[in-house]
Amino acid sequence: MLEFSFFGTLGDILGSSGFADFAKDPRSLIMIIVACVLLYMGIGKKFEPLLLVPIAFGILMANFPLTGILNPPEGTNVGLFWVFYQGVQYAVYPSIIFLGIGAMTDFGPLIARPSSLLLGAAAQLGIFTAFLLALVLGFDPEVAAAIGVIGGADGPTAILTASKLAAKYLPAIAIAAYSYMALIPLIQPPIMKLLTTEKERKVKMEQLRPVSKAEKIIFPIAVSIFVILLIPDTAPLIGMLMLGNLFRECGVTDRLSDTAQNNLCNIVTIFLGLSVGCKAQADTFLTWETIQIIFLGLFAFMLSTAGGILFGKVMYKLSGGKINPLIGSAGVSAVPMAARVSQVEGQKANPANFLLMHAMGPNVAGVIGSAVAAGFMIKVFLPLVG
Numbered sequence: 001m002l003e004f005s006f007f008g009t010l011g012d013i014l015g016s017s018g019f020a021d022f023a024k025d026p027r028s029l030i031m032i033i034v035a036c037v038l039l040y041m042g043i044g045k046k047f048e049p050l051l052l053v054p055i056a057f058g059i060l061m062a063n064f065p066l067t068g069i070l071n072p073p074e075g076t077n078v079g080l081f082w083v084f085y086q087g088v089q090y091a092v093y094p095s096i097i098f099l100g101i102g103a104m105t106d107f108g109p110l111i112a113r114p115s116s117l118l119l120g121a122a123a124q125l126g127i128f129t130a131f132l133l134a135l136v137l138g139f140d141p142e143v144a145a146a147i148g149v150i151g152g153a154d155g156p157t158a159i160l161t162a163s164k165l166a167a168k169y170l171p172a173i174a175i176a177a178y179s180y181m182a183l184i185p186l187i188q189p190p191i192m193k194l195l196t197t198e199k200e201r202k203v204k205m206e207q208l209r210p211v212s213k214a215e216k217i218i219f220p221i222a223v224s225i226f227v228i229l230l231i232p233d234t235a236p237l238i239g240m241l242m243l244g245n246l247f248r249e250c251g252v253t254d255r256l257s258d259t260a261q262n263n264l265c266n267i268v269t270i271f272l273g274l275s276v277g278c279k280a281q282a283d284t285f286l287t288w289e290t291i292q293i294i295f296l297g298l299f300a301f302m303l304s305t306a307g308g309i310l311f312g313k314v315m316y317k318l319s320g321g322k323i324n325p326l327i328g329s330a331g332v333s334a335v336p337m338a339a340r341v342s343q344v345e346g347q348k349a350n351p352a353n354f355l356l357m358h359a360m361g362p363n364v365a366g367v368i369g370s371a372v373a374a375g376f377m378i379k380v381f382l383p384l385v386g
Helices: 002-015 018-022 027-043 049-062 080-089 092-104 108-112 116-122 125-136 141-152 155-165 167-182 184-195 213-230 232-249 254-261 263-278 288-318 325-331 337-349 356-384
Strands: none
Touching: 027 049, 027 167, 049 080, 049 167, 049 263, 080 092, 080 155, 080 263, 092 155, 092 232, 092 254, 092 263, 108 116, 108 213, 108 356, 116 288, 116 325, 116 356, 125 141, 125 288, 125 356, 141 155, 141 167, 141 288, 141 356, 155 167, 155 232, 155 263, 155 356, 167 184, 167 263, 167 288, 184 288, 184 325, 184 337, 213 232, 213 356, 232 254, 232 356, 254 263, 288 325, 325 337, 325 356, 337 356
């Protein structure tokens, strides 16, 4: 009798377990496999591991059946990941990440060569082209706008825009954005070689002028005033980016700068990754729309790279051959990865080439440019969100 009771209880446990639930909807098992592949990419291949690992683990957790971790509040019960996700829903995490980016980044190269802003602007080409193509494919305008922002190669900006305009597609947009950021060393070099000549790639640029401390302090304040007054919807990203940079440069907030670029940024990265991943549930992620978003994101990123390089060629001509067009590829806002790729490709053509600091100007401009483009999209299309 006792033995029968034991096996009966064991059968009840197994019958109500997540293993039994897989039989009802095997799509969850597919998503668990996807999560394991992404974990391999992050850990084994080191593709943007600081965000890809928590995103992948969030996907894993979200697709375990019966856990309730995503349940909204009901009395005193609430799912843990539902709580985490509120930081994405209300644009808290992306804004804090921008605070950290501002604290980590030297804006000096952009201040020394303001024309880099034009390269950053040209590298937003993919955002608006992919937006138009998404419209042609039948996406709603607000969703098309969120998809286009992938072309800026800026994960936090893509997440913030998607959370406001296309929450249903947030996981696909976020995973596409961070995957392409991680693959910059593979995606950009063929485009750079295709669109430039060997002579252009060999151009050795003159050293940038020194930038004074006063200029570095005034710059984030001036940019905040101008950009946020022009496009108020950029306030969460531009405001936090410039505050972080002011912490870095003003000389009296070293502890705050250190916290913003290290501990605070690392903590928020964990919550951001888990929150994005936990929304990639089988019923919403395994769709034809997700596949289209992945390919549109790649198209947008490639076009943005091409836009920056082509405008770099214009500057090469106008400067009498003093500007290396390769720095235009850094106009996408993946800091500092895109600038490093410009440096590597420049040195392949000319070992005496040191383009890193020159490329950081367009790279920083790209961060500002993608935030402005996202703010514009939110301003125009947020009223359409039901």
